Amino acid sequence: MTNPIIWVTLLCLFGSVIYKKWVSEKALRKLYALKMKQDTDNFLKMIDSPYCKFNFSKVSLQMMKLNYFMDLQDHPQVQKTYDQMTSLKMNADEKIALYSRMFGYALQFRDRALAEVCRDQLTPLLNGKKAGRRS
Numbered sequence: 545m546t547n548p549i550i551w552v553t554l555l556c557l558f559g560s561v562i563y564k565k566w567v568s569e570k571a572l573r574k575l576y577a578l579k580m581k582q583d584t585d586n587f588l589k590m591i592d593s594p595y596c597k598f599n600f601s602k603v604s605l606q607m608m609k610l611n612y613f614m615d616l617q618d619h620p621q622v623q624k625t626y627d628q629m630t631s632l633k634m635n636a637d638e639k640i641a642l643y644s645r646m647f648g649y650a651l652q653f654r655d656r657a658l659a660e661v662c663r664d665q666l667t668p669l670l671n672g673k674k675a676g677r678r679s
Contacts, residue, residue: 568599579612587612603629603638610642614649622649640669 571590578587590596591605600608606629613621629642643662650659 564599571596571599575608579615582616584612584616603632603634606632607638607641607645610645614645619653636669636672640666643669 575587575590575596578590588609591609596605606625610622610625610629613625626642626646634642643666647659647662647666650656650662
C-alpha cells in the first residue's frame, strides 16, 4: 500500500495548480472587462495590485499595460511603458514579443526612429533563433 502522505502531497500540488489557473483566468477576465470599458484608472490599479503581481510576471503585466495604451493610441503612455519594459530583465522570446509589437506600432504611426531601433534589436534576436533551430 502506498504512503498516504504521498497522496496528500500530490492532491495539494494538483489543487494549487488548478487554483492558480482559475485565479489567473479570473484576473484576466476582470482586466479585459476594464479594458473594454476603457476604465484606465481601475485597469492600472488592477495591474498594480498584489493580486495581479502574484499571478503574472512583471514582463506580462507591462505587456498588458503596453497593449492597453496602444489600443487607446495614448502615445506618451506607450513610450513611457516601452521605456520601462526595456529596463526589465527579459528572455529572448519576451524581447522578440516587445520589439515586434513596437515595430508594428512604429510603422503604423510613421515613427521611423523607433522602427529602426526595434528592427536593430529584433534582427540579432531573430537570427539567434534561426541559428538555434539549425543546430
